[in-house]
Amino acid sequence: MKKLLLVLFTFITLQIAAQTKVSGVVIDEKQQPLSYTSVYFKNTTEGVITNEDGKFYLESASKQDTLVISFTGYDDVFLPLTKAVNLDLKIELKEDTVLSEIKIFTGKTSKKDNPALDILRKIWENRRKNGLHKFDQYNYQKYEKIEFDLNSIDSAYMKSKMFKGMEFIFDKVDTSKITGKTYLPIFINEQASNVYGDNVSKLKKEIVSGNKNSGFENNQHIMAFLKDLYVEYDIYNNYLKLFDKDFVSPLSRTGINVYNYVLTDTADIDGKKCYNIVYYPRRKGELTFKGDFWVNEGTWAIKKINMAISKDANINWVRDIYIEQEFDVLNDSVFLLTKDHLMTDFSIRQNEKSKGMYGKRTTYYKQFEFDKKKPVNFYKSEVNSYNEALMNRPDEFWEGYRFEPLSEEEKGIYTMLGELKQNKRFQTYVNLGTILASDYIQIGNFDYGPIFSSFGFNDIEGFRLRAGGRTYFGQNDMWRLEGYTAYGFKDDKFKYGISGRFMLDKDSRFIFFAGNRRDVEQIAATLSPITDVLGRSFASSALLASGDNSKLSNINLTSAGLEIEPLKNLKFSAAFNYKTLKSASPTFSLGYYDEAGDIQTDLNQSEINLSVDYTPRRKTVGFGVDRTDVDYNYARVFFNYSLGVKGMLGSDFDYKKIQLLYRHPILVGGFGRFTPTLEAGKTYGTVPLGLMSVIPGNQSYFIIDNAFSQMNYYEFITDEYIALHLEHNFNGRIFSRIPGIRKLGLREFVGIRGVWGDVSKENVALNASNIPYIAPSDKVYYEYFVGVGNIFKCLRIDVTWRGNYLENPDVRKMGVKAVFGFHF
Missing domain, CATH: 2.40.160.50 (membrane protein fhac: a member of the omp85/tpsb transporter family)
Structure with missing residues (x-):
C-alpha cells in the first residue's frame, strides 16, 4: 500500500511540476505522420519539431493557452489548451488549397527561390562578425552542470529486485521537459571556472575555481566517460564533433546539400525582429540534425537554436541527442552565447520504451570582458597539479556562483548519493561497472x-x-x-x-x-x-x-x-x-x-x-x-x-x-x-x-x-x-x-x-x-x-x-x- 501511495504521489507531483505539458502526434488527411512539423506555444519561442514518426512533446514553465501546429503547405492549426496537461493528442493538418500562388516547400525543398536559403547565406557572411570572434581578447565566467539520470521510470521498474533496499531513491523522480519521459537523477557534477582567450594568437585557457561532485570524484573511469561525452563545439562551424563523429551543422556552408530549410515565422524577441527557420535531413542515415533556429535581422546572428539528431544516425548506445543554445545581445549588435544545454539519451536498445539513461550538460556564460590582453606566458603556463581546495568549496561559494539555482530534485541528489554510497547493493553495481571499464x-x-x-x-x-x-x-x-x-x-x-x-x-x-x-x-x-x-x-x-x-x-x-x-x-x-x-x-x-x-x-x-x-x-x-x-x-x-x-x-x-x-x-x-x-x-x-x-x-x-x-x-x-x-x-x-x-x-x-x-x-x-x-x-x-x-x-x-x-x-x-x- 505504501508503494502504491508513493507511485500516486509521484505521479501527482509530476503533473503539477510544470504549468503546461503537451504531447501527441501530427498526421495528414491520409492519416500518415508528418515529420519535422513545427509545434510551439503561441506568442513564444518555446517549441519543437516532430520526429520522424510525427510525435512531439513540449513543456513550458509558464501557463500557455494555445498550441500552434505549422507546416509549410498545410493550414496552421491553433489548438486551445484548456488543461495544464494535454497528453497523447492526435492533430490532423489539411493541405493549404487557398494560397496556391505561394511557393510551397515540402519534402525535399528547392535550392532556388527559397527565402530560408537567402537568410542562411547572410548567416554565413556574418558568422565571424558575431560572438567572441569580433574581439582580439576575451574573458568570461563559466558555470557547468553535468547530470546523469535513469529514464523511463515506471511502477514495474520501481519494484524491480535490482533496487531492493534502495527504494528511497524514487522520491526524486521527475519528468523531462524535452521528451516527457520520467527520470531519476543519480549523479551531478558542478564546475565553476574563468575562461580567457586571445583570438590574435589563437590561445585559450580555462582556470577552474571550484568543482563539486555527488559521489564519483575518485572514479577516474567515470570521470573520463563524462569528459569524453561533452566536448565543446561551435554551431557556426561546418561540423560539430559528438561521440567521435562529425555531424554536419545546420549552419554549415555545405548544409544545403544535406538539409531542407523552411522559413516558417517571424517574431520580435527582446525587441529584435527574428526569423524562424525549420530544418530537417534530406536523406536517412547521415550524421545530421533536425530542429529550428531563430536568427536576428540585421546582424544575422543566431538568437536561439534547437538541434536533435536524426533517429537513424549511426551511433551505438545513443537513442537521442538534443542541443539547445541561447544567445543574448550586447551593445545592440553582438550576440554572445549565454546558455548551452546538451542532453543525450543512452540505451542499449533503440526501442522508445526501453530503459536508459540521460546524460545532461548545461553550461552558462556571463561577466564578459573584452580586449584585455594578457602575456603569452599566461596561456602557456599550465597548472598540472591537483588542488584539493577547489574540490571542497563551501555551500556559500556555490550559492553565489551558480548562474541558475538547482532544482529541488537536483539538490536532493547530493543527499541521495550520500545514502547510496553506504548501500551495499549500490556499491556492487558501481564496482561491477568499474571492473568492466578499468x-x-x-x-x-x-x-x-x-x-x-x-x-x-x-x-x-x-x-x-x-x-x-x-x-x-x-x-x-x-x-x-x-x-x-x-x-x-x-x-x-x-x-x-x-x-x-x-x-x-x-x-x-x-x-x-x-x-x-x-x-x-x-x-x-x-x-x-x-x-x-x-x-x-x-x-x-x-x-x-x-x-x-x-x-x-x-x-x-x-x-x-x-x-x-x-x-x-x-x-x-x-x-x-x-x-x-x-x-x-x-x-x-x-x-x-x-x-x-x-x-x-x-x-x-x-x-x-x-x-x-x-x-x-x-x-x-x-x-x-x-x-x-x-x-x-x-x-x-x-x-x-x-x-x-x-x-x-x-x-x-x-x-x-x-x-x-x-x-x-x-x-x-x-x-x-x-x-x-x-x-x-x-x-x-x-x-x-x-x-x-x-x-x-x-x-x-x-x-x-x-x-x-x-x-x-x-x-x-x-x-x-x-x-x-x-x-x-x-x-x-x-x-x-x-x-x-x-x-x-x-x-x-x-x-x-x-x-x-x-x-x-x-x-x-x-x-x-x-x-x-x-x-x-x-x-x-x-x-x-x-x-x-x-x-x-x-x-x-x-x-x-x-x-x-x-x-x-x-x-x-x-x-x-x-x-x-x-x-x-
Missing part, C-alpha cells in the same frame, strides 16, 4: 588485474596463468607500485615483473620510475620502443595464431629513469636500461659472432634512452602518476634516442639509434576519420639480431596496431626503416545509403600499409642466428585491407591482401583478422 578488481587499496590478461598461450609456455595488481588509493595517487607473476605449464617456469612510479613535483609532473621484468616475450612485435617496463606485447600470447609462434625470447629487463612535463602534453624522459636476452626455444637462435669469431647466444646490453613525447590536444583525467585519457583522437609525435655503451655492467655493444613515431587521427567532415601513422628509425653501429629493428609481423587472428597482418614474425630484419600505415573509417557513410543494410549500423574501413628498410653488410656478417637477414630494400613491402566494423556493435573484421614479396617462404597471401571493442 580491467581491475578493487580490493581495499589494492587493484587486482588486469583481469583480461589472466590467461594466455604460446608455443613455449603453453597455457599461461597470470596474477597481478597495483596500489590504488585514488585517481590522484602521488606514487604507485605494480607487479605480477605468471606461470607457464609447458616450460614449467615462473615469471614476474615489478615497477614503481613516484611523483617528486606536482606542477611539472617530475616523476621517478624504476622496475624489473623477467618474462618470455615476442620482442619483434613493435618498431617504436615500449616505455612501460611491464609492457608485454599481445603477440607474446597467441591463443589463436597461424604458423610458428616459437620465436620467443627470455628477457630480463631492468629500467630506471626520470620524466618531466614542463608544458602541458610535452614530456621529456631519460632512462637507463639493462637487459639480457636469450632464446626461449631450441628451434630459435639470437646468435652472433663475437670478436674472436665464436658464436654467442646470450646478449647483455646497457642502454641510455632519451625521449620526447608531444601530444597536443590530449585531454586526461586525474593529476597523479597515472592519468586516464579522455579519448585517443589526439596527434602524437614521439622521438627516441638510444645509446648503447659497451663495457658498462658487462654490456656487449656500442651503438646509437634514433626512432620517430607520428600518429594523427583526422576527422574528415562527414566522411569519417582518417588515421595516418608514420614510423622511422636508424641504428648506427654493428649490432646482433636482439638489437635490430625487426618489422613487426602479425600471425595472430586479431588486429594489432602498427603491425603487418600478412607478414610473419622475423620475416624482415632492418637497421634502418620507414613505415606508413593509412586507415580510413567511413563511419557507416556508404552502408547508410544501402536499403536493408542501413539498419544494421555497420561501418566501413579501408587502408594500406607499407614499409621500406635496409640492413648493412656489417650486421649481416655479424649474424649467427638461424634467421636470415632479409630487408624490404628492393621495393616497398605493402598490404591493403577492407573491413566491416560495428558488427553486433562490438566486432570488426578485416580482410587483408599481401601486395608483394610473394616468393618468401610460408607466405600468407590473404587473411582475415578481427578485433573486439565498444565504440559510440
Whole structure:
C-alpha cells in the first residue's frame, strides 16, 4: 500500500511540476505522420519539431493557452489548451488549397527561390562578425552542470529486485521537459571556472575555481566517460564533433546539400525582429540534425537554436541527442552565447520504451570582458597539479556562483548519493561497472588485474596463468607500485615483473620510475620502443595464431629513469636500461659472432634512452602518476634516442639509434576519420639480431596496431626503416545509403600499409642466428585491407591482401583478422 501511495504521489507531483505539458502526434488527411512539423506555444519561442514518426512533446514553465501546429503547405492549426496537461493528442493538418500562388516547400525543398536559403547565406557572411570572434581578447565566467539520470521510470521498474533496499531513491523522480519521459537523477557534477582567450594568437585557457561532485570524484573511469561525452563545439562551424563523429551543422556552408530549410515565422524577441527557420535531413542515415533556429535581422546572428539528431544516425548506445543554445545581445549588435544545454539519451536498445539513461550538460556564460590582453606566458603556463581546495568549496561559494539555482530534485541528489554510497547493493553495481571499464578488481587499496590478461598461450609456455595488481588509493595517487607473476605449464617456469612510479613535483609532473621484468616475450612485435617496463606485447600470447609462434625470447629487463612535463602534453624522459636476452626455444637462435669469431647466444646490453613525447590536444583525467585519457583522437609525435655503451655492467655493444613515431587521427567532415601513422628509425653501429629493428609481423587472428597482418614474425630484419600505415573509417557513410543494410549500423574501413628498410653488410656478417637477414630494400613491402566494423556493435573484421614479396617462404597471401571493442 505504501508503494502504491508513493507511485500516486509521484505521479501527482509530476503533473503539477510544470504549468503546461503537451504531447501527441501530427498526421495528414491520409492519416500518415508528418515529420519535422513545427509545434510551439503561441506568442513564444518555446517549441519543437516532430520526429520522424510525427510525435512531439513540449513543456513550458509558464501557463500557455494555445498550441500552434505549422507546416509549410498545410493550414496552421491553433489548438486551445484548456488543461495544464494535454497528453497523447492526435492533430490532423489539411493541405493549404487557398494560397496556391505561394511557393510551397515540402519534402525535399528547392535550392532556388527559397527565402530560408537567402537568410542562411547572410548567416554565413556574418558568422565571424558575431560572438567572441569580433574581439582580439576575451574573458568570461563559466558555470557547468553535468547530470546523469535513469529514464523511463515506471511502477514495474520501481519494484524491480535490482533496487531492493534502495527504494528511497524514487522520491526524486521527475519528468523531462524535452521528451516527457520520467527520470531519476543519480549523479551531478558542478564546475565553476574563468575562461580567457586571445583570438590574435589563437590561445585559450580555462582556470577552474571550484568543482563539486555527488559521489564519483575518485572514479577516474567515470570521470573520463563524462569528459569524453561533452566536448565543446561551435554551431557556426561546418561540423560539430559528438561521440567521435562529425555531424554536419545546420549552419554549415555545405548544409544545403544535406538539409531542407523552411522559413516558417517571424517574431520580435527582446525587441529584435527574428526569423524562424525549420530544418530537417534530406536523406536517412547521415550524421545530421533536425530542429529550428531563430536568427536576428540585421546582424544575422543566431538568437536561439534547437538541434536533435536524426533517429537513424549511426551511433551505438545513443537513442537521442538534443542541443539547445541561447544567445543574448550586447551593445545592440553582438550576440554572445549565454546558455548551452546538451542532453543525450543512452540505451542499449533503440526501442522508445526501453530503459536508459540521460546524460545532461548545461553550461552558462556571463561577466564578459573584452580586449584585455594578457602575456603569452599566461596561456602557456599550465597548472598540472591537483588542488584539493577547489574540490571542497563551501555551500556559500556555490550559492553565489551558480548562474541558475538547482532544482529541488537536483539538490536532493547530493543527499541521495550520500545514502547510496553506504548501500551495499549500490556499491556492487558501481564496482561491477568499474571492473568492466578499468580491467581491475578493487580490493581495499589494492587493484587486482588486469583481469583480461589472466590467461594466455604460446608455443613455449603453453597455457599461461597470470596474477597481478597495483596500489590504488585514488585517481590522484602521488606514487604507485605494480607487479605480477605468471606461470607457464609447458616450460614449467615462473615469471614476474615489478615497477614503481613516484611523483617528486606536482606542477611539472617530475616523476621517478624504476622496475624489473623477467618474462618470455615476442620482442619483434613493435618498431617504436615500449616505455612501460611491464609492457608485454599481445603477440607474446597467441591463443589463436597461424604458423610458428616459437620465436620467443627470455628477457630480463631492468629500467630506471626520470620524466618531466614542463608544458602541458610535452614530456621529456631519460632512462637507463639493462637487459639480457636469450632464446626461449631450441628451434630459435639470437646468435652472433663475437670478436674472436665464436658464436654467442646470450646478449647483455646497457642502454641510455632519451625521449620526447608531444601530444597536443590530449585531454586526461586525474593529476597523479597515472592519468586516464579522455579519448585517443589526439596527434602524437614521439622521438627516441638510444645509446648503447659497451663495457658498462658487462654490456656487449656500442651503438646509437634514433626512432620517430607520428600518429594523427583526422576527422574528415562527414566522411569519417582518417588515421595516418608514420614510423622511422636508424641504428648506427654493428649490432646482433636482439638489437635490430625487426618489422613487426602479425600471425595472430586479431588486429594489432602498427603491425603487418600478412607478414610473419622475423620475416624482415632492418637497421634502418620507414613505415606508413593509412586507415580510413567511413563511419557507416556508404552502408547508410544501402536499403536493408542501413539498419544494421555497420561501418566501413579501408587502408594500406607499407614499409621500406635496409640492413648493412656489417650486421649481416655479424649474424649467427638461424634467421636470415632479409630487408624490404628492393621495393616497398605493402598490404591493403577492407573491413566491416560495428558488427553486433562490438566486432570488426578485416580482410587483408599481401601486395608483394610473394616468393618468401610460408607466405600468407590473404587473411582475415578481427578485433573486439565498444565504440559510440
